[in-house]
Amino acid sequence: MKFQAIELPNGKYSSPNPSIKVFLLTITIVLLTMVPLSLISDSHSSYRIPKTNISILKSIELEKKCDIFSGNWVSDPKGPYYTNATCHLIIDQQNCMKFGRPDTEFLKWRWKPDDCKLPRFNGTQFLELVKGKSMAFVGDSVGRNQMQSLLCLLADVAYPKDVSLKYTSDINFKRWFYPDYSFTLATFWSPFLVKARDADPSGHSYNSLMNLYLDEVDTAWSAQIENFDYVIISAGQWFFRPLVFYENGQVVGCSNYQQRKIVDLTIYYGYRKAFRTAFRTLQNLKEYKGVTFLRTFSPSHFENGEWNKGGNCVRTKPFTNEEIRLDGYIMELFLTQMEEFKTSEEKGNKRHLQFGLLDTTEIMLRRPHGHPNNYGHSLHKNVTINDCVHWCLPGPIDTWNELLFYQLMKEAQASVREKLQKFV
Numbered sequence: 001m002k003f004q005a006i007e008l009p010n011g012k013y014s015s016p017n018p019s020i021k022v023f024l025l026t027i028t029i030v031l032l033t034m035v036p037l038s039l040i041s042d043s044h045s046s047y048r049i050p051k052t053n054i055s056i057l058k059s060i061e062l063e064k065k066c067d068i069f070s071g072n073w074v075s076d077p078k079g080p081y082y083t084n085a086t087c088h089l090i091i092d093q094q095n096c097m098k099f100g101r102p103d104t105e106f107l108k109w110r111w112k113p114d115d116c117k118l119p120r121f122n123g124t125q126f127l128e129l130v131k132g133k134s135m136a137f138v139g140d141s142v143g144r145n146q147m148q149s150l151l152c153l154l155a156d157v158a159y160p161k162d163v164s165l166k167y168t169s170d171i172n173f174k175r176w177f178y179p180d181y182s183f184t185l186a187t188f189w190s191p192f193l194v195k196a197r198d199a200d201p202s203g204h205s206y207n208s209l210m211n212l213y214l215d216e217v218d219t220a221w222s223a224q225i226e227n228f229d230y231v232i233i234s235a236g237q238w239f240f241r242p243l244v245f246y247e248n249g250q251v252v253g254c255s256n257y258q259q260r261k262i263v264d265l266t267i268y269y270g271y272r273k274a275f276r277t278a279f280r281t282l283q284n285l286k287e288y289k290g291v292t293f294l295r296t297f298s299p300s301h302f303e304n305g306e307w308n309k310g311g312n313c314v315r316t317k318p319f320t321n322e323e324i325r326l327d328g329y330i331m332e333l334f335l336t337q338m339e340e341f342k343t344s345e346e347k348g349n350k351r352h353l354q355f356g357l358l359d360t361t362e363i364m365l366r367r368p369h370g371h372p373n374n375y376g377h378s379l380h381k382n383v384t385i386n387d388c389v390h391w392c393l394p395g396p397i398d399t400w401n402e403l404l405f406y407q408l409m410k411e412a413q414a415s416v417r418e419k420l421q422k423f424v
Contacts, residue, residue: 066116068406069359073318073366076110080394081121087152087393089159092377094145096392101375103316106392111363111399119409121402123157127181129408130230134184138221138278139234140191142298144174145390146232147187149397150404151176160185167224186228188221191238193278195219199244206385207308209242209257214273217281226285232358232404233278234295236333237389239267247273267329272336279344283351291411292348294341295358295400297333300389301368313388315369326362334361356407360400370396 084090084097092098111118137143151160160176163184167175172189195216200208225231242257245265253265275294282292302311326334345355364370372387391397 066113068113068118068403071111071113073109074112076108080107081398082152082155082394087155089151090393094372094376094390094393096372096375099375099377105316106369107394109318118402119406121153121405123154126405127157127183129412130183131181133229135230136186136188136225136228137232138188138190140238142390143234144187145397146400149393150401152393153401190218190221191235193218193235193274207241211244211246212270213246214270215247215277217277222281226287229290231290232293232295236297239271243270245270268332268336271333272340275337275340279340283348291354291356293356293358294337296337296361299330299365301371302388312386313368313371313373317369319366319368324365326365358400358403367396
């Protein structure tokens with residue numbers, strides 16, 4: 001780090017005297033050796049110096065310009081971080097090993113960026129990074145799937161207290177608290193992010209008609225989100241059902257709905273507007289000072305039939321680059337998200353809001369063997385549809401939290417560097 005000259009009142013410049021130089025150099029070396037050992041906090045928490053693995057911090061420092069989302073899946077004989085025997089927080093829907101999945105090779109792959117090394121997840125370091133803070137996953141059950149992965153990744157360090165009932169009796173809204181770290185982890189189930197209502201005369205089902213109010217946020221999550229330090233936004237599979245779109249209280253179109261009197265605006269229209277409303281809502285919350293992450297679209301892998309017509313996912317290895325690529329509707333949904341995210345980031349920067357990206361779409365497109373298929377126990381016991389949407393725990397989805405861990409480490413380093421500038 002360079003020490004800057006001091007500007008004198010007459011406009012001339014002078015270097016600090018030797019004693020000041022030595023003092024500043026000493027302080028800088030100590031802090032950079034420990035940071036993000038020293039996670040200088042934001043307005044939500046106080047200054048603290050947690051214990052951190054310095055070798056990991058140095059690797060991130062050296063590779064700060066690396067694109068961690070460009071790479072390949074490589075064989076990893078170490079296997080998963082946890083099992084269903086060591087983590088008791090896995091729900092049956094994703095507990096593939098409990099319900100007899102015979103192969104374990106899908107657990108022995110790890111994401112490797114092209115030009116750098118992705119640090120392995122470290123539960124102690126993660127909890128130190130988020131000490132005194134709060135994190136919320138907002139979206140559908142795949143977002144909840146990631147939160148449950150994180151619970152298991154942290155389980156070898158600490159088990160949280162379920163404090164959900166202090167806030168709501170709705171089982172789709174969960175909060176966990178880690179008392180030793182004063183860290184709150186929450187999931188707010190909102191599959192469309194915006195206000196939605198059942199509209200099918202036959203009642204609600206997996207593919208029933210729903211009305212979406214694209215310019216009205218789902219207040220079930222927005223009313224609780226303002227004081228969270230990290231918000232991970234995602235949504236996806238629910239947008240494929242028949243939908244009627246409303247704006248300003250009026251019908252403006254639909255998607256996947258055969259109604260001659262309503263114009264088909266396609267899924268992409270509703271998807272774009274829903275993310276736009278979600279991002280705008282966060283920006284407009286006066287007290288919101290958190291970091292907003294977009295976790296990109298998570299593809300399903302149904303083969304041999306559609307999801308409701310016998311489709312399954314029975315592969316046992318990842319796709320190679322030659323076997324599959326990001327294109328078609330998956331690419332379109334991904335680009336739609338990214339465009340809205342970039343626009344929101346530009347606007348949010350004016351308020352000094354921070355943004356982060358978990359670009360998992362192409363990464364997960366190559367993991368067709370990571371789903372429960374028929375090795376998960378559905379919440380609805382009479383349903384026999386194979387699950388090629390959610391991800392087994394443990395499984396490929398644990399990589400999402402490795403990527404999140406990396407992003408939090410980089411954010412902490414950037415915050416410390418910025419504050420160190422005030423000393424020099």
